[in-house]
Amino acid sequence: MSADAKRAKTTSSRHFDLAAYLAAKTDAVNAALDKFLPAEKTKPATIHRAMRYSLFAGGKRMRPALTLAAAAACDGTDAAAMPLACAVECIHTYSLIHDDLPAMDNDDFRRGKPTNHKVFGEGIAVLAGDALLTQAFEIAAQCRGWPRYSHRNIVLEIARASGSLQLIAGQVADVEGEGKKLSVAELRYIHERKTSALLCCAARLGGMSANCTPAQFRALTDFGHHVGLAFQVIDDILDVTQTSEQLGKTAGKDVAAQKATYPAIVGLEKSRRIAEQLTSRAFAALKTFKGKAVALEALAEYLLKRDR
């Protein structure tokens, strides 16, 4: 971590037990998702089995954790933030199911398990993704709104972050960039959309659920944007430095698919420095919260130091 980042960090987060925090939030998110989704036996059972297979495949729940931590930083509650945390996780899971399809990244494993289409076939995998995307909006609509953050604002927030100008734009640019020599600016365009948009949305939704002030909303936007970019740079680094076993998914696939990555364009060392700088920027954004954003700080630190 850079000196800047160290200065920006409050002392409180150094004693924060992130492992216990993540374990508790993961349990709470899993219980909420289980309630929001139709039971596995609900007719037609195939689609609900397929939706739940990927949703409960052991995801790290980083996005819901960001939503809950952002809510807490704004004096909100888990209860108010939970529908939005779950909605974001449904969007994330749908995007993974569709990205893994043979027509896209053609991945056989995800989180150490066969991908959705390997288990249920391509047709059901497409529909399971569609169903999770649709379910996200149904779940999000269960939140309570505020005059400043109405259901209308919340739906727009999710739809824009997930739409053809953000999340889907990132996937399109990623697919189209394969085998091409991209500039750092072009790669950043992909990362901002493919990863940062939804992480940023996750943080902002937490603030919205807590009826945050406009200044807090701006801080969460800045934080989410930079954490998201750092997250993807690190993903690129891990893809070339870790084994498939360590990652729980196919390692080296970016190189195999001739995808542009930070390590490929600027080298490993510079990639690591970029990730650190982005994380410092994220920490700096949290100053607004005057020490109340301990969980967000710990999450950002974890994302920088993670090894899978």
Next chain:
Amino acid sequence: MSADAKRAKTTSSRHFDLAAYLAAKTDAVNAALDKFLPAEKTKPATIHRAMRYSLFAGGKRMRPALTLAAAAACDGTDAAAMPLACAVECIHTYSLIHDDLPAMDNDDFRRGKPTNHKVFGEGIAVLAGDALLTQAFEIAAQCRGWPRYSHRNIVLEIARASGSLQLIAGQVADVEGEGKKLSVAELRYIHERKTSALLCCAARLGGMSANCTPAQFRALTDFGHHVGLAFQVIDDILDVTQTSEQLGKTAGKDVAAQKATYPAIVGLEKSRRIAEQLTSRAFAALKTFKGKAVALEALAEYLLKRDR
């Protein structure tokens, strides 16, 4: 048309110029969709070209027309109903793009043109469908709400009609029913979800945009449900009685795919009688509107008499 249906019909719709009505509404819907969607050149251009390719492929705009006609029956305006009419058309188009994929119905032609994946490839076709589904919620959020029909209610209405218990359930049951001998009840389960759910949603959204009374909402639900079922029975009939050229899509594909259809289970003549009975039920539901539902009546009559 049965004697019942004739009695239920008001005289006013007999002089209603549906062709002029549909032409005007199609133009208005197309103009609104063009405004709501990112321009074709918006980066990444591929996804916006793909979304627009299917959205402007000459669809009959029956669902948006139902929304606008339902709004009019409740003294609403086209302006208030338009975002919801466009949202429903985006959902319909996304479902066609995904249903046409090789992993599902594997259709090469739709509305006389190559299907989305034949032009843009499977990966982009999946993403174009995803983007239209997401866009539907963004567009729907642009409508004005009412205390009785808030943005929350409207998002729930669309998400539920399109989700894993309705639209997607229908497609799953349809795919799983291929090659199996289904009962009329099982076939009706598929039709209610695959077709009726979204047509019913289209009608209800029109009422919601017009701040309709609970009685009007119930009438639109009843109407949409029965028109939707009639529509799908007629689709089954046309598949066996018309040529591909007449339909603008592959004819006889239900038989080829060993799909259960009304003609296959109960024969052509009984299928025609069922369609007429369903349409009569739809007309009966419109009595509540005391002659103000002329456009809805004309649409229902058109759906029964259509030959493609």
